[in-house]
Amino acid sequence: HTLTLETGEIARQADGAVLVSYGDTAVLVTVVGKHDVKEGQDFFPLTVDYQEKTYAAGKIPGGFFKREGRPSEKETLTSRLIDRPLRPLFPESFYNEIQIVAMVVSSDNEIDSDIPAIIGASAALAISGIPFYGPIGAARVGYINDEYITNPTASQLKESELDLVVAATDSAVLMVESEAKELPESVMLGATLGTGRDEQAIDALQGEYSDRFMLHYNMPPYATGETGRVGTPKRREIGHGRLAKRALIAVLPSKEDFSYTMRVVSEITESNGSSSMASVCGGCLALMDAGVPIKAHVAGIAMGLIKEGNRVAVLTDILGDEDHLGDMDFKVAGTEDGITALQMDIKITGITTEIMQVALSQAKEGREHILAIMKKEMKGSRQELSAFAPRIITVKIHPDKIREVIGKGGSVIKALTEETGATIDIEDDGTIKIACVDGLQGEEAKRRILEITAEIEVGQIYEGTVIKMLDFGAIVSLLPGKDGLLHISQIAHQRVNAVTDFLSEGQKVKVQVIEVDDKGRVRVSAKALIEPPPAEEKSDSKKED
Structure with a gap:
């Protein structure tokens, strides 16, 4: 695929506008900056809005109004992904309001739009006349059969042990976001630094996660001693929840081994450190306590960096003040065997290989320390599921027999569910899942299904x-x-x-x-x-x- 950047034809009233095309994916990114600083403004008001239009995929929106509604989780996460590498590249005292809008106008199933959006935002800023220490490049890195793959397709990503997004200038890495299957630190470092200058667009998060596992992170304002709106999750909460989910997803049992849907809710009641990494540790223990047979303990830790001239200090398990005053927030989660998730946000113009090696090494020590404490409290998953968890019985029948279980107008399955009290789900391949609170109810439903689908044979x-x-x-x-x-x-x-x-x-x-x-x-x-x-x-x- 060829990466194409076009400007000067569309959205010419904006300070900067770039149409980025890669394969059949196209993203229009615009930048507008206010010329005057708002009176009393003491922070940098940068807003990034990433939008996916359903017409880009040849679809009409659902719902009563047939219009796009509030941002989806994918749109919120991609907005954060664009924001994070760009924010440290503005001058320190620059307080003018900036808005970046990235709109997907054409979508290719094999090529996600998040990386073209990052590249487009950088290019639009570079031509806007707004003070900006860019441009930056971005790429995704996969790892298949002990080899790095730059910009893997959606199909390749399904086979990959690594899904890492990296954004960088020509001299330093600015942001890393990753999900991995317990890969060692050396592989993660090689992936990060091996693609620091790559500007090609790649496939990404589309359809990556199964809905069978949800991790919801909630942090009310009182957790930091503040007042504020309580209700629908904000961008930060959605982003932290996704990071914790990435950390745990590598150790979850397969659907064949554990057919339950899992929802972990992390309610933050107090925060003076990394609540997302606390959610990883707490989420792991909660899954084990619930009887989910996860493969290993997972712990997370947040690293910080203080840099003055040539003097550098890497901090382990940073507090709120160290996060606020420091120059880097570097979160690593994983098992004893390797890293499962990694996220890095930088407030200065870059980070060297040596600093990253020190941070990864210190994070490994911290992670191992936390894992030892977790194992002391809970050696592994409980053998028995919670008494409140429904029991699931799986039955396999010939697909031709499905209609017999459903019956005319659903009469048979309706009678089964009403008389046994079980919930019955039938898949197209003939897999039937019977969920029930009482095991006897499930066994009765199973017996009746096997009766309905049984073949009459001579001699029986x-x-x-x-x-x-x-x-x-x-x-x-x-x-x-x-x-x-x-x-x-x-x-x-x-x-x-x-x-x-x-x-x-x-x-x-x-x-x-x-x-x-x-x-x-x-x-x-x-x-x-x-x-x-x-x-x-x-x-x-x-x-x-």
């Missing part, structure tokens, strides 16, 4: 019920929806003159299947299960005659 024995009387025999219900004909000649060994002499409607009768024809019609026998009269008795009766 059933305890049936006579449902219809005929002159030449009776119809016997063998399984739900499956009947067999018990012919008059198969009722008893002796001659049967009238079926009613031996059977009545509603009577239970033990029968054996003796034939299933090409059309699926079943014939059964009762006499096949009855011992015939002894041969001697027959011969004696003849002699007496």
Whole structure:
């Protein structure tokens, strides 16, 4: 794919506007800055709004109004991803209001729009006339079969052990965001520094996570001794929740091994340090306490940096003041075997290889210290699930049998759920998941499903019920929806003159299947299960005659 940057044709009233194209993905990024500083302004008001338009993917929005609504989690996270590497590149005393709007106008399933948006924002700032120590480049790095892959496609990313986004100037790394499958520090460092100058666009987070695991982070204003709005999560809360989720997702059991949906909620009641890394540690222990068989303990730690001239100090497990006054916020989470998530935010113009090596090394020591404390309190996941967790039973049936379980107009499955109290989910491949609070309810639902989908085979024995009387025999219900004909000649060994002499409607009768024809019609026998009269008795009766 070719990366193309165009300007001068669209949004010419903006201070800077760039259309970035990569494959079939196109993002229009605009920058507008106010010429005057607001009176009393003592901070830099930079706003980044990333928007995904449904028409870019050839779709019409859902809902009553058929318009795009509030920002999705993906849009919020990408807005933060654009903001973080750009913010440290403005002059220290620059307080003019700046707004960057990145709008996806065309979407390619194999190429995500987050990296083109970062590159476009940098380019738009560079031509806007606004003071900016850029430009920057951005890239994603994958790791497959012990090799780094720059800008992997969405398909490649599914096989990758690493999903790392890096943004940098030509001399220093500014931001790193990563998710990994317990990779060592050396691999993470190689990925970060090996692509510091790469400006190509790449695939990203689209469809990356399964909805079966959610981690929701909430931090009310009282946690930092402040007042403020309480309610819907803010950008910071969504970003912190995603970072903690990235850290834990590598150790979760597969869907085949653990079919439950999991939701971890981290309620921050007090914050004077890294609450996102505390959420990783607490989330790990909560999953273990709930009986989720996670593969390993995960801990996180926040590192800081104070830099004055050539003097540098790397801080471990930073407090709120150290975060506020320091020059770097570097968060690392992982297991004993390696890193599962990494995020770096820099307030100065860059970081050297040596500083990063020291930070990673110190973070590993800190992580191992926390892991030891966590293991002391909880050695592993509980063997038993919580008494309040629903029990899930999985049954596999032939896909052709699904309609039999559902029934006409859903009658069969409705009766099953009402009579057993279980919740039943059926997938297209024939996998049936039965969820119930009481294990006995689930077993009853399973038994009835297996009955409904069972195949009638010659030689099988059933305890049936006579449902219809005929002159030449009776119809016997063998399984739900499956009947067999018990012919008059198969009722008893002796001659049967009238079926009613031996059977009545509603009577239970033990029968054996003796034939299933090409059309699926079943014939059964009762006499096949009855011992015939002894041969001697027959011969004696003849002699007496």
